[in-house]
Amino acid sequence: MQKREGKATINDVADLAGVSKKTVSRVINRSPLLNDATREKVEAVIAQLGYVPNPQARALALRRNFLIGLIHDNPNAQTVLTVQQGILEAVRDTEFALVVRPINRRSPRLLDDIRHFIEQQRLFGVFILPPISEIDALSGLCRELGCHYVRMGSARLDDVAHLVESNDRQAVAAAVSHLIAQGHRQIGFVAGPQGFRSAYEREQGYRDALAAHGLAVDPALMTAGNYTFETGLEAGRVLLSGDQRPSAIFSSNDEMAAGIVHAAHEAGLEVPRDVSLIGFDDTPIAAHMWPPLTTVRWPIKAMAHSAALKLIRPERAAQEVAFFESEVIHRASVRPFSA
Amino acid sequence: MQKREGKATINDVADLAGVSKKTVSRVINRSPLLNDATREKVEAVIAQLGYVPNPQARALALRRNFLIGLIHDNPNAQTVLTVQQGILEAVRDTEFALVVRPINRRSPRLLDDIRHFIEQQRLFGVFILPPISEIDALSGLCRELGCHYVRMGSARLDDVAHLVESNDRQAVAAAVSHLIAQGHRQIGFVAGPQGFRSAYEREQGYRDALAAHGLAVDPALMTAGNYTFETGLEAGRVLLSGDQRPSAIFSSNDEMAAGIVHAAHEAGLEVPRDVSLIGFDDTPIAAHMWPPLTTVRWPIKAMAHSAALKLIRPERAAQEVAFFESEVIHRASVRPFSA
DNA sequence: TTGTAAGCGTTATCAA
């Protein structure tokens, strides 16, 4: 039992072990210059008392703390949660904890909100998820505040010490090439929202694939949404209504692809019988919709894991892997072209 | 500009304002016994310096901190994220921050992990999401550690100061009654995993509805899954294969309902033409699958909001609303019975 | 290898 109510402190441990608090501190911090006997003695007392160092006191004395923040305005819940899991796995068995902060990208106070978040909690570092990871002012803010940061993105947004990147462009090119290989020539494209880097990269991938196979880009086959189901539904209605309708569609994310499936049903069409379809993200909906959706999977958890290591060990950040390969997951929503 | 590198401290403010640090502290903490003139003077300096109190130092001096934890092992990403948003909205403009901790319900070290989490971060309080909110040992642990807590659940798991509750049982009864009102008599049921309180409550709701309409429970129409798509697929195969197949199915969550749709397609059947279907949760997949799924929606965000208020103001916790009503969301997956 | 003293930035106590 401890002396008083409340938790045992370093003083309790020192007293009971008959050493100074500095010695206890050395044990906690694994100082090499320590007699094995004293270490064991102190460790025994620590165990006996169930002593856990007070992180706030440590933070104060060290003039740094062990909180990392996750800043996001990502509409995809699975993505955000997978990122959280990837981070947590990376910091497991460290003293870091993860503080989350969903924000509103369109808020005029965006920067102020984030500044306040970082300053108020005195964060050690922050993760910035797409799409707000594309805002350069954010990384500037972090530098100004002396807060470490890592951005997740689909392009070379920053140096490798502050970035994990997926190759959306090549992955989309591979997916669209697959459609071409299946005989499709009229391939529709639903872009993501204007101004999003991921949307730009994915569109470039589409164009790359067409160009590589000598196909012309037909503006009539291209439309855009904002990554939501509803805009996918709209896009699907547009693409599937003309008499020159595509035999296959690449949608810049799964959510919009689900909308396209609905549009197809509305038009009395069926995926993949009448139109093949590929999405992007491999969210749970991709595997669970009917038909199961061929899509592009990016290694979110691995990226988050690597990003977390960059963040908590800034000195080694540049060595940590920064570039990740996405892959096409083949399911039932694609079928060879038949006239 | 501040005196040194680093952030301004209470001392900087005190010096510049020509008052003692205690006075600055009083300003920060809105002490009523303060001359308006001094307050304004100090506030001006605070603004000028961009001073933000150090939360770790406050935590140390106050012997409490402002971190609340979210402990979950919930397979549904949207649920977890909506909870996070509900909490964040409730604590916006307070000094509380939210620390997340996904855990593994099946880990033998479950309790130790959570104890470690609470002790290491010295959490002020924790949210416990279902299904682990049903583990009474967890609330016992919180009490032992002097950590406030709130549980989210689908039954009267605790007193109202420590609980927000949704009425799964009645909501399911309403959903199943709707099927009966549509003329269905052979109504299949897919239960959630054994041992989950939510699974039990939902099954009771099903039984209640049948009983209320004088229908017998037919064990051949009942099966169980563990809330995953795959087990829903299995359950669907079982229910839809017999020659006595149900004309409608209630699935204890949406994910399993998606599996049932796949099973129907495999069997050459269509929802709702050949079988009506209702799910539970109203996750995004419900609205985005084809056909759009009739389902039960529980007010996750409102529950999380209320739970957060209970947590950060324990003295008023019992006054905060604890009971929430779920509602049936009608979509295209239900059709009147036709022989 | 260990201990002493001072300090991290804040609040509580108690006096002025």
Added chain:
DNA sequence: TTGATAACGCTTACAA
């Protein structure tokens, strides 16, 4: 209404 002083629990000098 304000301020001096001593905590809070830990770490970093610097000594011993």
